[in-house]
Amino acid sequence: MITTRPEHGSKLIPTGKKNRDGEVILKPPVVIAYKKAKKGVDLSDQMSGYYTCLRRSANDYESDVSDDNISGSVEEESSSDSGSEDEETIDVIRSAELNLKNNNEEWKWSKNRRSVTNFEFTASPGVKSIVLRKLGCAPSDVFFLMNTLEADFWNSVRLETNRYVDYYLMSPSTRKSALTKEWFKTSADELQSYFALCVLMAQVRKNKIKKYWSPRAVTETPFFSKVMPYRRFLLLSKFLHFVDNENLDENNKLRKVSPVIDYVNKIFNNQNLAVDESLMKFHGRLSYVQYNPSKRARFGVKFYKICESASGYCMQFSIYTGANPARADGVPCSEAIVLELMKPYYHMGYTVALDNWYTSPALFHKLTNEKINAIGTVRMNRKNMPKEFKSMHLKKGEMKVLYCKGIAAYKWKDKKEVHVLSTYHKQPKMVKTGKVSMKTKEAIIKPQVVINYNKQMNAVDRQDQQLASFSIMRRYAKGYRKIFFYIMDMAFYNSYVLFQKVRGKKLLFDDFRENVAEQILERVNMPEYRWRGRPTFGPSPIRFQAANWAHFPNQIPPNRVKKNPSRICELCKQLQKKSESRWECEQCKVALHLPDCFKKYHSKETSRLPKH
Structure with missing residues (x-):
């Protein structure tokens, strides 16, 4: 148990509870912050003795973090798999005190949209000429x-x-x-x-x-x-x-596979990116195994990925192995992960989409300083969020926007209240989605920022779906x-x-x-294996390795019309030459001349052959 004493002169604040005598209970702010941070401890960690105390995000001390998340589709408000994943707590009290002292910077949200800047994309995406x-x-x-x-x-x-x-x-x-x-x-x-x-x-x-x-x-x-x-x-x-x-x-928990990680990260290297995490299914004994009840695998090793939004192409990844001692005090785990993964893309005008476990005004402010556009759903209890949003009660379809330090904060009411931060959507626009309401038969409209988020955020999910099917x-x-x-x-x-x-x-x-x-x-060239059992005579078994995929010539079998039939050579046909052959490929079932046409046909793609 970690205990601390409030500094001399620090005031006590009411907790909202009363003791048996009816008096209001007072406690120091740092104690209240600590208890709220402790509520983020994963349920699985309470059940597993070898897990250390984890917390959702090192910088969230204002109130408990709910599991409501918008992942992939905003209106579904599904539970975030990343919301329950967190960083090991080395000294919660010290971090809480540091955050309380350093939170003097004021965030004044207003309706002035001039501060939002959309950075121009200067990189060259796509397949490189090399x-x-x-x-x-x-x-x-x-x-x-x-x-x-x-x-x-x-x-x-x-x-x-x-x-x-x-x-x-x-x-x-x-x-x-x-x-x-x-x-x-x-x-x-x-x-x-x-x-x-x-x-x-x-x-x-x-x-x-x-x-x-x-x-x-x-x-x-x-x-x-x-x-x-x-x-x-x-x-x-x-x-x-x-x-x-x-x-x-x-000291490196990934020491036995780190050369592979470094090599692949170097090789993997569009304007739109998505940052999210995946869980590699694993039930073994590793100190950095994570538990996530909302994931299909539940137990596994967590991969943080940057993927291209259009295709799901993975451009960079890292693996969670526990608390990072090199991380600066007071910097949340979620913020540190994004900044570390995005380093190679600073000052290029990339646009990154994040879910609500990563998104915060402080992170977006740092990304704008590095000329990176950002968009993401956000939890209302994040630090420095507009306090005006808490008292706003919107009707379904209504939207409000406030601006501060180059960031636009959106509050939109759909089935539930949705909060989004963006650094490149200046004008709040409602656009048609192309769908029609089954009840009213009217066109469904949504904020442009929500449509863009849904479109970009599916990249990691798309890759995970493919990898899960064919692992x-x-x-x-x-x-x-x-x-x-x-x-x-x-x-x-x-x-x-x-x-x-x-x-x-x-x-x-x-x-x-x-x-x-x-x-x-x-x-590939395979070695000569020594096969177990009774010794065989004749050719080595290595010669039979290609029996399932090799192509052999065979004479076209006779039919009712011809005793020695022939057909037009497939290769000559593609070259617009009409020449017949009595030989065919057993596998391909096409007629080919021996030996030239047979060899050329099986060493080139027939669809790519030039036509005269």
């Missing part, structure tokens, strides 16, 4: 992923995995099983094939990994056993590593490896967004994933 040059004129699906996860990345994982196995086998304290004795050094190509199998496991769901290699006819998936033996897959899952254990920063295999893995696979999910989705922007081709996300996994396995 990326287009690397992809080439007709890139296949896999090149979009390999543009993100380049050869250097896979070579680094190969190096650290092999180094970790050497350390493991040399250590006298580790017990060596029969499985570990089968280890031989892995290669970058083999790790890519392992990754491709993990992707395919997300497409073909089975409750046990071993069942992917099961020979049982009713559930057999022979493709997996043709790519890699089951025991080799287990070895790679066991020893997958990303950092040198000899040079670990023991790469993460079961049976240690915590840091699960984080690695989640980051690979984000890289996959970013590659998919890039594919859509460059190719302008409509393709479902799961089809894109299957195409990439298949193309990875086509281009």
Whole structure:
């Protein structure tokens, strides 16, 4: 229990309660602030002994924070998943006293809209020319992923995995099983094939990994056993590593996956951005596991993301690992996260959308100083919000706006009262949404600021929806490896967004994933595996690896009309040449000349061939 004494001369204020004698109870302001901050402690933390005391936001001491939030759609007023997430309290009393002393700056809200400034966007969004040059004129699906996860990345994982196995086998304290004795050094190509199998496991769901290699006819998936033996897959899952254990920063809770985080954040780098958090499902023992009852996963590792509003492309992310000792005293956790993530985008005129856990007048004022436009729903009990709003009672559809320090504060009555802050909406406008009321048959109108917020804020939700549907295999893995696979999910989705922007081709996300996994396995060189069981004679099993996807020529079978039929060559047809062939591709079922047309047809995309 933390106790403190009020400073000499500090006045006591009424708490609104009475004692048994009927007298009004008086307490110091700092004690009242402390108790209100304590109300934000998550219910889950009271139930879990190993959790430390958490609070919603270090700067919210005026009153308790309700769970009413507007996330994605303002009128739904759904519970904010982030409202219950918070920062560890090192010294609540000290922060409260500091905030009470430093809150002398006056915020005078008025109807003068001249202070609002819309910063001009000066960056160049979209796919960079250097990326287009690397992809080439007709890139296949896999090149979009390999543009993100380049050869250097896979070579680094190969190096650290092999180094970790050497350390493991040399250590006298580790017990060596029969499985570990089968280890031989892995290669970058083999790790890519392992990754491709993990992707395919997300497409073909089975409750046990071993069942992917099961020979049982009713559930057999022979493709997996043709790519890699089951025991080799287990070895790679066991020893997958990303950092040198000899040079670990023991104070960094993400030390075993930090090289991957740094690499991907560097590679990921439009005018409109959205900041929100995601919860990676995890029930293991990590000190930074979060609990959120409004999330589907409930328990997990929290990712803070900046995503492009139009597509959900993740541009930057960070992982919550507990209290940050480097954070300045009195700066709320929610404010510090936004400022840290937005640093690379200062002074470029970006527009960022935030939900009501992050939004506050103080944060928006700091963002305007860095020439960043901001919009977000806000809780009425945030510090420095207009006090006039508390006494305003609006009818449905009414809106009031006040301005201060370049910020516009909106109060609009829909089904409930909605409060929004914006730094780039000068004129309060009501616009048609394109929808019609079922009751009155009249056009539904909303404030322009609300429509813009709803449009921009769905970016992180859109990405989360895709990742939840097709998550790469993460079961049976240690915590840091699960984080690695989640980051690979984000890289996959970013590659998919890039594919859509460059190719302008409509393709479902799961089809894109299957195409990439298949193309990875086509281009890699696999090692010669020693297969268990009775020795086989003849060609090595590695030659049969491509049996499921390889294309072989075959003579066109006879029909009722012709004994030796022929058809027009598909490649010649695209080149506007009428020439027939007696050979066809078994997989594609198209006629092709041997060997030139057959080879060219399967080494280029037929849709991209030039026509004469």
